[in-house]
Amino acid sequence: MKRNAYITMGALTAVALVLVACGGAATVEVEVTRVVEVTSAAPAATSQVQVQVQVVTPGERMQTIKDRGNLICGVHGTFQGFGYVEADGSYTGFDVEFCKAWAAAIFGDATKVEYRSLTAKERFTALQTGEVDVLSRNSTWTLTRDVDLALTFGPTTFYDGQAMMVRKDLPATEETTLKDLEGANICVQTGTTTELNLTDQMKAAGAEYTPVVFEDNDAAFAAYDEGRCDAITSDRSQLATLRVAKMKNPDDHVILSVVMSKEPLAPAVLQGDDRLADVVHWTVYGMIQAEELGITSQNVDSFLTSADPVVKRLLGVEGEMGAKLGLSNDFIYQVIKQVGNYGEAYDRNLGPDTPYQLARGQNDLWTNGGLMYAPPIR
Amino acid sequence: MAAPAAPSLLRTAIPLWRDLRVLRVFSQVVFVVVVVLVGARLYANMRANLERQGLVTGYDFLGNPASFDIGERLIPYAASDTYGRAFLVGVLNTVMVSIIGIALATVAGVVMGVARLSPNWLIRQIAAAYVLLIRNTPLLLQLFFWYFGVVIQLPKVKQSIALLGSLFLNQRGLYLPWPVPTETFDGWKPYLMAALIASFALWLALNLIQKRLDRPLPAWWGLGYLLVPAGIAALGWALAPNAPLAVDFPVLKGLNFKGGLRVTPELFALLTGLVIYTGAFIAEVVRAGIQAVSKSQTEAARALGLKPMQILRLVIFPQALRVIIPPLTSQYLNLAKNSTLAVAIGYPDLYSVSGTIFNQTGKAVEVVTIIMGSYLVVSLTTSLLMNIYNKRMALVER
Numbered sequence: 001m002k003r004n005a006y007i008t009m010g011a012l013t014a015v016a017l018v019l020v021a022c023g024g025a026a027t028v029e030v031e032v033t034r035v036v037e038v039t040s041a042a043p044a045a046t047s048q049v050q051v052q053v054q055v056v057t058p059g060e061r062m063q064t065i066k067d068r069g070n071l072i073c074g075v076h077g078t079f080q081g082f083g084y085v086e087a088d089g090s091y092t093g094f095d096v097e098f099c100k101a102w103a104a105a106i107f108g109d110a111t112k113v114e115y116r117s118l119t120a121k122e123r124f125t126a127l128q129t130g131e132v133d134v135l136s137r138n139s140t141w142t143l144t145r146d147v148d149l150a151l152t153f154g155p156t157t158f159y160d161g162q163a164m165m166v167r168k169d170l171p172a173t174e175e176t177t178l179k180d181l182e183g184a185n186i187c188v189q190t191g192t193t194t195e196l197n198l199t200d201q202m203k204a205a206g207a208e209y210t211p212v213v214f215e216d217n218d219a220a221f222a223a224y225d226e227g228r229c230d231a232i233t234s235d236r237s238q239l240a241t242l243r244v245a246k247m248k249n250p251d252d253h254v255i256l257s258v259v260m261s262k263e264p265l266a267p268a269v270l271q272g273d274d275r276l277a278d279v280v281h282w283t284v285y286g287m288i289q290a291e292e293l294g295i296t297s298q299n300v301d302s303f304l305t306s307a308d309p310v311v312k313r314l315l316g317v318e319g320e321m322g323a324k325l326g327l328s329n330d331f332i333y334q335v336i337k338q339v340g341n342y343g344e345a346y347d348r349n350l351g352p353d354t355p356y357q358l359a360r361g362q363n364d365l366w367t368n369g370g371l372m373y374a375p376p377i378r
Numbered sequence: 379m380a381a382p383a384a385p386s387l388l389r390t391a392i393p394l395w396r397d398l399r400v401l402r403v404f405s406q407v408v409f410v411v412v413v414v415l416v417g418a419r420l421y422a423n424m425r426a427n428l429e430r431q432g433l434v435t436g437y438d439f440l441g442n443p444a445s446f447d448i449g450e451r452l453i454p455y456a457a458s459d460t461y462g463r464a465f466l467v468g469v470l471n472t473v474m475v476s477i478i479g480i481a482l483a484t485v486a487g488v489v490m491g492v493a494r495l496s497p498n499w500l501i502r503q504i505a506a507a508y509v510l511l512i513r514n515t516p517l518l519l520q521l522f523f524w525y526f527g528v529v530i531q532l533p534k535v536k537q538s539i540a541l542l543g544s545l546f547l548n549q550r551g552l553y554l555p556w557p558v559p560t561e562t563f564d565g566w567k568p569y570l571m572a573a574l575i576a577s578f579a580l581w582l583a584l585n586l587i588q589k590r591l592d593r594p595l596p597a598w599w600g601l602g603y604l605l606v607p608a609g610i611a612a613l614g615w616a617l618a619p620n621a622p623l624a625v626d627f628p629v630l631k632g633l634n635f636k637g638g639l640r641v642t643p644e645l646f647a648l649l650t651g652l653v654i655y656t657g658a659f660i661a662e663v664v665r666a667g668i669q670a671v672s673k674s675q676t677e678a679a680r681a682l683g684l685k686p687m688q689i690l691r692l693v694i695f696p697q698a699l700r701v702i703i704p705p706l707t708s709q710y711l712n713l714a715k716n717s718t719l720a721v722a723i724g725y726p727d728l729y730s731v732s733g734t735i736f737n738q739t740g741k742a743v744e745v746v747t748i749i750m751g752s753y754l755v756v757s758l759t760t761s762l763l764m765n766i767y768n769k770r771m772a773l774v775e776r
Contacts, residue, residue: 121737128431149740150431170633183632185550190721190734195446199457202447210634211447212644213730215721223724227549228530228643230633271432 058274062106062326065133065276070112073099074132077117078218081241081349081356082138091115095136097345098157098267098284100338102134105283105331110338119216120189124149127270134269134280138235140193141266154267154280159362159371162197162260163236165243165253170230174257178205185210187220187229197261198233221246235263241356278325285374286332289314290341292365292374297340300333314377321377332377342372424743439739440465446734448726450642461735468731469752475648475727476714476756482653483713484706487660492690494665505661512658518719520655525647525723532643535634544627546635549643553628556639566622569614573607580606644725648717656713660706667702668694699771707764711757728752 065071075095076083083093091099100110118126118137126132128149138160139145141153164181166172172180178201186202188195190213202209212229214220217238224232225247232239236255243250267284269277290296293311295303303311312318316330323329339345343365350358364370394400428435440462447457451467452474493505512520530549533539538548546553580602588595615622628638671694679693718729729749736745 121733124740125742128433129427144738145740148433150433181633183634183636185634187724190730190737195734196738199445199447203457209447211449212724213449213726213734214724215730215733219722219724222526223530226526226530227534 058272059326061133061270061273062275062279065106069107070114071099071103071106072114072116072131072133073102074116074118074123074126074135074137075099076137079138079238079241080245081354081358082237083117083136085117092349094158094345094349095138095265095267097339097349098136099134101283101287101335101345102280104334104338105279105286105327108328108331108334110334121215124151124268127151127268130270133273133276134267136267138237138265139268140263141268142193145268150271151268152271152273152277154269154277155284156264156266156371157284158237158265160235160237160263160265162194162201162233162263163239164231164233164256164258164260165224165239166231166256168252168254172254172256174254176254176256178202178256178258178260179207181205181209181231182207183209184230185212185228187212187214187224187232189214189217189220189234193261193263194234201260217242218246233260235265237265237350237358240358241350244355275326279327282325282377283331283335284342286314286335286377287339287342287345288365288372288374289377290332290336291343291372292367295336295341296344297336297338300336304333310378319378428743433740435741435743437744439741439744442739444735444738446738448731449724450645450726461739464731464735465728465748465752468726468728471726471731472714472717472728472752473756475645475652475717475720475725476760479649479652479656479713479717480710480760482649483656483660483709486653486657487709488664490657490661491664491668494661495668509658509661512655513662517651517655517716518722521647521651521719521723524651525643529643529647529650535630538630538635544638546628548635550634551643552641552646553635554639554641555625555627557623558626560620560622560624562618562620563622566611566614566618569611572614573610576610577603577607642725644720644723647723648720648725648727651719652713652716655716656709659709659712663702663705663709664698666705667698667700670701671697696771700768700773703764703768703771707761707768710760710764714756714760715753 073096075091076093077085077091079093081093083091083095086092096115099113099115103112104110106112116126116132118132118135123135123137123139124145127135136157138158140160141156145151146153164178164186166176166181170176181202184207186198186209188198188211195211195213198211212220212223214223217234220232220234221242223229234242239255243253243255247253267280269280290300293303293308293314295311295314300315304315304317306312306315306317309318313321315333315336316322316328320329322331325331328334340348343360346360346363347353350356360368360370362371364372366373392398441460443458444461444464445457446464448455448464448467450471452470453463453467455463455467490505490508493501494509496502496505532547532549535548535550538546540546544555584595584599584602626637628635628640630636675693675697676689679689684692717727720727721730721733724730732745732749736742739745
């Protein structure tokens with residue numbers, strides 16, 4: 001009896017594995033036969049072109065969201081400054097501001113958002129399974145994620161870069177290099193591009209090290225703070241905010257000036273949700289454009305009477321910009337009025353009045369030497 | 379219709395829908411069909427979803443370079459190795475934790491289980507408190523306690539505790555001097571083989587002698603197991619031009635100790651947590667097993683003049699084992715599966731490594747099947763071995 005049980009279980013496992021393996025080459029193939037007329041000296045030929053087309057309905061997700069009456073936004077739950085659940089259950093943070101902005105754009109009401117806090121590992125699966133409509137959870141935009149995970153990334157909302165934090169008594173200063181960390185134990189969170197960059201950068205620097213990999217960022221920071229690791233690596237934004245929020249004595253630590261990677265943090269939607277992707281893009285661009293024009297949540301009403309056609313189009317006084325996206329024409333007005341422009345969202349969560357005091361740096365407007373630049377809304 | 383004239387036993391037999399033999403087979407067929415249908419439905423659903431998203435399934439990615447580092451490994455591994463090898467590193471780490479954990483948990487469990495029945499009040503109460511406390515708190519919490527509360531609260535590297543001169547303990551781990559093979563090691567190998575064979579031959583010989591004499595041999599004869607192979611190995615060592623093994627001492631170099639053998643805080647905390655947690659369950663299993671042996675057995679053994687240790691070893695335990703082994707197997711399986719909690723305290727077991735691979739490749743279905751497959755193999759192997767052992771221990775009925 002027992003032996004039979006083993007055989008049965010073994011066989012079932014084998015079958016399961018084989019089934020998955022067989023699925024190897026399956027893709028949705030829709031053969032589209034298109035007649036292409038070729039005008040040339042050669043005998044007029046009709047060539048058949050086979051095109052692989054994915055079955056998508058670009059507006060389906062948008063319709064679902066409108067029918068549902070709120071936007072489900074995947075965010076970080078424990079990252080002060082970016083996505084954080086406050087004691088009263090409300091969500092705050094820079095990434096959260098964009099969820100509100102999209103809700104304001106779609107429904108004219110920034111409160112129509114349902115948040116889901118996601119771990120680094122869960123986030124893309126949550127998007128793929130349709131558990132969330134849009135992901136705004138400090139996720140780095142990479143080719144692999146864009147293609148393999150079948151996502152469409154929005155515009156970069158925060159230009160970040162991986163950095164390394166060490167104890168000052170190592171001894172270390174901002175100028176300490178990765179080479180100086182020879183033989184170090186380095187704490188790192190799993191499920192991020194951070195792990196890969198660490199490997200690459202330490203290899204390039206020719207320094208041996210031992211990674212200590214944690215599932216949870218809090219555990220990684222706690223272990224570092226207790227002295228288990230010589231250094232901790234993460235995005236500069238995370239190190240800067242968590243140093244203030246989590247470390248026993250923030251002044252004992254220094255963030256090295258070395259930049260280990262480019263980390264453009266961007267929102268993402270599922271590939272195929274093209275209408276939603278458009279809204280995600282143009283809402284963010286609208287917020288950047290508003291900052292460039294000096295339009296804030298305070299003074300937006302006074303701009304409604306502006307004679308400047310750029311302002312008029314932006315705020316929906318003139319033109320059909322919103323209608324083209326399937327939204328009301330004043331959608332950016334609603335976003336600015338209820339959430340604010342890009343700079344306001346930044347300052348409210350990360351700026352000089354917050355404990356983190358992150359300088360705008362690359363995240364300043366292009367007119368101020370930063371990288372924030374919106375394509376024309378016209 | 380059956381002929382009414384001769385109501386044979388067969389003819390008046392129960393109708394098909396009430397025939398127990400038919401029903402038995404039928405219900406099993408129905409069950410299998412339902413399981414297969416549900417499985418097929420789930421599988422089709424998964425495939426449809428994957429297709430809708432344009433995701434391609436397959437295990438080809440295992441051959442791609444992993445390009446991430448793993449802190450602890452039993453086999454050589456570098457970031458340029460494949461995902462497949464990274465999986466293997468994780469599997470071996472899990473297997474190592476399971477084997478060491480099972481061995482130590484058994485010792486802890488047996489000691490505590492026996493202690494719970496000790497005639498000594500204090501020992502009995504300590505064992506009872508241990509079982510009560512450990513069994514009723516979550517393992518994850520205990521792991522956090524051992525890791526964040528105990529192990530990494532040890533002194534910093536610069537203030538390491540030095541034991542016996544060359545043994546260092548700090549929050550980065552325990553560093554031990556460790557022998558490493560030198561160039562003459564290969565020449566020494568035959569002697570090691572000979573030593574192994576000699577000790578096996580000795581075991582056979584002693585067994586034979588004991589059977590002939592039909593009484594226990596003096597205990598000190600057992601020393602032979604140690605002395606004979608050690609002698610052979612020492613002879614080989616003396617004949618080698620220079621020592622086949624050299625001791626590698628840990629020394630503080632730069633930020634950390636280098637050289638020697640390092641037991642990392644993560645491994646130590648994980649093992650401590652798993653052993654103490656599982657030990658408490660095993661203690662209860664052992665206690666139940668011992669109590670299942672009738673009290674008159676002890677009395678009879680005492681009447682024969684056996685000493686308390688002999689009673690336990692020769693009379694109680696062999697009988698208790700029959701009750702102990704089946705539930706013990708479940709505890710072993712629990713330990714192996716609980717080792718996945720390693721991910722919370724930074725030990726790179728299979729689950730942790732798979733998590734990284736999953737995040738990098740996005741191959742959710744494939745990675746999950748590999749994880750499931752690996753744990754299934756580990757668990758089935760464990761229970762297979764335990765069942766073989768159980769069969770050997772079971773009451774031989776004639």
